[in-house]
Amino acid sequence: xxxxxxCLNNREKLWLRYYIxxxxxxxxxxxxxxxxxxxxxxxxxxxxxxxxxxxxxxxxNPAILDDTDRLLDFYDNMFSAFRKYHAETxxxxxxxxxxxxxxxxxxxKHTVSFTSTSMGGFLxxxxxxxxxxxxxxxxxxxxxxxxxxxxxxxxxxxxxxxxLLPPFMKLNLTEIPMTENELSITDSDGKSPVxxxxxxxxxxxxxxxxxxxxxxxTGAGQRIYNALNNGLSPDKNDVEIYTQWKKSLHAIYxxxxx
Numbered sequence: 024x025x026x027x028x029x030c031l032n033n034r035e036k037l038w039l040r041y042y043i044x045x046x047x048x049x050x051x052x053x054x055x056x057x058x059x060x061x062x063x064x065x066x067x068x069x070x071x072x073x074x075x076x077x078x079x080x081x082x083x084n085p086a087i088l089d090d091t092d093r094l095l096d097f098y099d100n101m102f103s104a105f106r107k108y109h110a111e112t113x114x115x116x117x118x119x120x121x122x123x124x125x126x127x128x129x130x131x132k133h134t135v136s137f138t139s140t141s142m143g144g145f146l147x148x149x150x151x152x153x154x155x156x157x158x159x160x161x162x163x164x165x166x167x168x169x170x171x172x173x174x175x176x177x178x179x180x181x182x183x184x185x186x187l188l189p190p191f192m193k194l195n196l197t198e199i200p201m202t203e204n205e206l207s208i209t210d211s212d213g214k215s216p217v218x219x220x221x222x223x224x225x226x227x228x229x230x231x232x233x234x235x236x237x238x239x240x241t242g243a244g245q246r247i248y249n250a251l252n253n254g255l256s257p258d259k260n261d262v263e264i265y266t267q268w269k270k271s272l273h274a275i276y277x278x279x280x281x
Contacts (some may be wrong), residue, residue: 029107031174038100039187042137043171045179051086052093061087061248062097063136066190066273067127069266070247070257075123077251079153079211085245091238098272099232101137102279105167105189106229108174114162116140116186119208122154122217129220134192142184145208155210157201157219162186166224191280193225227280234275240268 031039040046044056052058061083064072073083087094118140120128127135140160162168171185172178178185201219208216243261250257 031104031107034096035100035104035107036175038097039104039169039171040175041097042101043139043178043180043185045175045177051084052089055084055087057081058084058087059137059139060084065094065269066136066276067124068269068273070251070262072124073247073251075121075153077254079151082252083248085248088241088244088248091236091241095232095236098276102189102229102232102276104169104174108167108169109165110162110168112164114142114160114168114186116142116160116162117145118158118160119145119150119152119216120156120158121152122156125156125158125220128194129196132194132196134188134190134194136190138188138190138192139183140186140188142186143182145205146183148183150209151211153211154214155208155216157205157208157216159199159219159221160186160188161221161223162188163224165226167192167227167229168224188224189227189229189280191277192227195223195225197221230279230281232275232279234278236268236271236275240265240271244268 041053042059042062044059046054046056046058048054060076060081064076064083077083118138124135140158145157167189169187171183171187172181197220199219199221201216205219206215210216243264246261247257247265
């Protein structure tokens with residue numbers, strides 16, 4: 024990373040640690056080591072991403088939607104952190120992605136959510152998904168990204184060699200053939216990857232948020248999470264309210280990224 028990069032402040036470090044799951048205690052919000060499941064789902068349209076996660080046996084934490092201002096503080100500080108850190112030289116990183124989460128990326132040609140990638144290859148720890156795509160990222164010099172081990176005083180998972188990419192970053196995507204080794208990477212059902220892509224990251228200018236969102240969709244979102252966590256179909260009216268509320272969340276942050 025470049026010497027021009029600025030140190031993260033305490034609030035940015037707090038939220039980055041929270042995002043990567045470096046948590047403690049028993050508070051329903053602050054102790055959730057997999058809060059990123061919800062924090063990333065909120066950046067996808069509809070509720071397909073939420074459904075995919077619960078089908079894999081993952082828990083969607085309703086407490087994350089308890090406080091809209093706190094939620095916006097998380098996103099504000101994460102985007103602020105990406106304004107401060109850029110790649111010093113070109114980097115190659117890897118990600119085992121859900122195929123269902125990759126389709127919106129492929130259609131829009133940009134990252135949809137915060138995207139954790141590794142300089143250590145395709146990690147086994149992320150093969151707990153149903154249906155996977157392999158993505159090899161080329162991150163040119165000066166592209167906003169966060170080397171988690173470098174910016175935090177203590178990093179709980181150094182073996183992951185994690186480079187985090189922001190949402191709404193344009194990608195030049197090219198499908199590539201898989202090697203024998205890559206075909207042997209399997210999902211939670213023992214199936215080989217659906218496909219493999221090269222993704223070249225493009226520069227993005229990240230600005231401060233100017234818009235705001237209402238609190239209207241949070242209660243509906245919590246009811247949806249509770250239904251999905253219990254294997255039930257959520258109420259259609261709740262789905263309508265929640266997905267419209269998510270669109271307003273997307274709009275205020277997409278406007279920050281040009």
